[in-house]
Amino acid sequence: MTHVPATGSEPLAPPLPRPTPTSAPYWEGLAAGRLRLQHCQTCAAWIHYPRVRCPACFGTDLAWEAVEASGVLYTFTVAVRPTAPMFAGSVPQVIGVVELPVGVRITTTIETDDPDGLRVGMAMKGVFDTSERVALLRFTPDR
Amino acid sequence: MPLSACVAGVAQHRAQRHFRGSPLFSIEQWANLAAEALSDAGIEPGEVDGICCGGDIIEASRFVPATIAEYCGWSVNLAERVDLGGASAVGAVWRAATAIDAGLCDVVVCGFVSEPRPPDPNPGPPDPGYVYGASSNEWGSPQAEFDIPYGNLGQNCGYAMYARRYHDLHGWDEASRAKIVVDQRASAAVNPDAVFHGVPVTADEVLSSPMIATPLHMFEIVMPVSGAAAVVVTSQKRAGSARHRPVRVAGFGEHITHKTPTYAPDLLTTPVAAAAQKALAMAGITPADVDMVQIYDCYSITVLLTIENSGFCGPGQGLAFVRDHDLSYRGDFPCNTHGGQLGFGQAGLAGGMSHVVEAVAQIQGRAGERQLARHDRAYVSGTGGVMSEQSALVLVGL
Numbered sequence: 293m294t295h296v297p298a299t300g301s302e303p304l305a306p307p308l309p310r311p312t313p314t315s316a317p318y319w320e321g322l323a324a325g326r327l328r329l330q331h332c333q334t335c336a337a338w339i340h341y342p343r344v345r346c347p348a349c350f351g352t353d354l355a356w357e358a359v360e361a362s363g364v365l366y367t368f369t370v371a372v373r374p375t376a377p378m379f380a381g382s383v384p385q386v387i388g389v390v391e392l393p394v395g396v397r398i399t400t401t402i403e404t405d406d407p408d409g410l411r412v413g414m415a416m417k418g419v420f421d422t423s424e425r426v427a428l429l430r431f432t433p434d435r
Numbered sequence: 436m437p438l439s440a441c442v443a444g445v446a447q448h449r450a451q452r453h454f455r456g457s458p459l460f461s462i463e464q465w466a467n468l469a470a471e472a473l474s475d476a477g478i479e480p481g482e483v484d485g486i487c488c489g490g491d492i493i494e495a496s497r498f499v500p501a502t503i504a505e506y507c508g509w510s511v512n513l514a515e516r517v518d519l520g521g522a523s524a525v526g527a528v529w530r531a532a533t534a535i536d537a538g539l540c541d542v543v544v545c546g547f548v549s550e551p552r553p554p555d556p557n558p559g560p561p562d563p564g565y566v567y568g569a570s571s572n573e574w575g576s577p578q579a580e581f582d583i584p585y586g587n588l589g590q591n592c593g594y595a596m597y598a599r600r601y602h603d604l605h606g607w608d609e610a611s612r613a614k615i616v617v618d619q620r621a622s623a624a625v626n627p628d629a630v631f632h633g634v635p636v637t638a639d640e641v642l643s644s645p646m647i648a649t650p651l652h653m654f655e656i657v658m659p660v661s662g663a664a665a666v667v668v669t670s671q672k673r674a675g676s677a678r679h680r681p682v683r684v685a686g687f688g689e690h691i692t693h694k695t696p697t698y699a700p701d702l703l704t705t706p707v708a709a710a711a712q713k714a715l716a717m718a719g720i721t722p723a724d725v726d727m728v729q730i731y732d733c734y735s736i737t738v739l740l741t742i743e744n745s746g747f748c749g750p751g752q753g754l755a756f757v758r759d760h761d762l763s764y765r766g767d768f769p770c771n772t773h774g775g776q777l778g779f780g781q782a783g784l785a786g787g788m789s790h791v792v793e794a795v796a797q798i799q800g801r802a803g804e805r806q807l808a809r810h811d812r813a814y815v816s817g818t819g820g821v822m823s824e825q826s827a828l829v830l831v832g833l
């Protein structure tokens with residue numbers, strides 16, 4: 293269990309990703325402003341999140357390749373109540389899923405001044421958020 | 436070969452927001468609950484040779500069935516801990532039935548408990564893990580790395596994202612989504628054990644209750660309560676000499692493809708579609724043949740998607756189906772006649788058993804004021820995670 297205190301007077305910070313040997317190229321890519329994904333050299337499937345085996349063919353011949361950080365909004369919600377105490381300072385928070393043209397889906401947050409204007413299927417573009425120790429990939433409507 | 440094992444007895448405690456009984460340890464609760472279910476069935480405790488349980492025995496984080504067997508003084512041939520969240524109860528029933536049909540055992544207690552334990556006079560530090568709920572924040576967990584940092588954890592936002600995609604693709608008839616709650620609360624209103632006994636609700640009240648995660652409101656989300664529920668599954672031969680009408684486990688299915696909805700093959704074709712198809716085919720019936728459905732309902736959207744995915748209406752037709760049918764115990768499509776968890780309350784893993792208990796009570800003709808006139812065949816579903824772990828049962832009265 294990761295030891296994030298559940299109570300106390302200090303505001304809790306949202307937890308940051310902890311890269312693993314398998315996933316490190318993904319996070320290094322984001323830090324450099326590039327979205328890199330695993331691409332199966334056996335069956336051509338694109339893979340997200342990173343794994344040691346392709347979930348389509350279970351093969352291990354996986355290469356890291358850059359793709360454009362853009363896609364469509366697959367679904368989203370405006371979390372009015374925080375989803376956990378660490379996000380109490382982030383509400384209302386637009387949590388969403390973006391589907392890339394290569395078929396993978398990515399969990400993200402949507403940066404927008406107009407959450408009421410969001411629609412499933414809208415074009416989205418990536419925003420590389422390097423404000424913390426680990427870069428995160430957020431998205432915003434591509435107008 | 437048709438399935439043969441039967442549910443012979445049930446036990447379920449009243450749902451309570453503020454528990455008024457005497458607190459007991461989980462293992463004590465489990466033993467008492469098993470005794471009640473066995474007594475209901477008219478089967479002696481010494482006949483038990485199988486256990487299906489969940490991870491809700493607080494005094495045993497691991498080796499749960501062994502802890503229970505030892506405590507109850509039973510020698511068991513089936514010792515199963517089911518780890519399917521809200522689908523655990525339905526999953527427990529078919530695991531018990533198949534073990535009995537295979538000749539492994541003869542009397543299996545499937546039980547789940549969620550009542551308060553005695554207050555600890557020397558409490559340790561609070562468990563730091565609870566803020567992550569069913570999500571794992573361990574290093575190397577895909578959720579810890581790719582979902583939790585973006586706020587995607589817990590159940591509310593996940594189910595809300597199912598609802599958003601459903602409505603954007605199939606129309607924004609929110610009154611029909613709210614009607615699911617309204618109809619179930621009408622059934623809860625006549626169930627003395629339900630937390631919302633005597634408290635019906637209108638669609639306007641549902642849609643004006645506080646917004647939690649768009650588009651889901653507070654009244655579309657289960658109320659946590661204390662409670663406990665168990666069933667006794669046994670061979671058809673033993674059930675034949677038990678106290679009540681045997682309820683045969685005529686079909687079952689189970690399907691899991693993902694933990695986090697982001698990675699579901701298709702968000703709106705949930706795993707219950709495959710589970711239902713298998714369960715109904717095994718029972719040799721179609722959706723039109725069932726007299727009632729008892730559908731896992733952590734949220735309004737769960738019911739909508741399960742009705743649709745299980746084949747009671749076509750894809751995208753769920754809202755119209757709900758609009759055109761009365762889902763209450765008085766209606767033409769009885770759904771969650773005990774009130775569902777939205778009306779009865781959700782007592783941890785026992786919440787998923789409430790649907791099984793209600794199906795058995797209806798089939799056995801002892802559902803009181805909400806008793807259905809036609810009550811021979813029930814479709815029951817269980818859902819765990821964020822529509823990720825799904826199981827289905829067809830129960831038929833002999």
Ligand SMILES: [Zn+2]
Pocket residue numbers: 332333334335336337346347348349350351
């Ligand atoms: Zn592959």
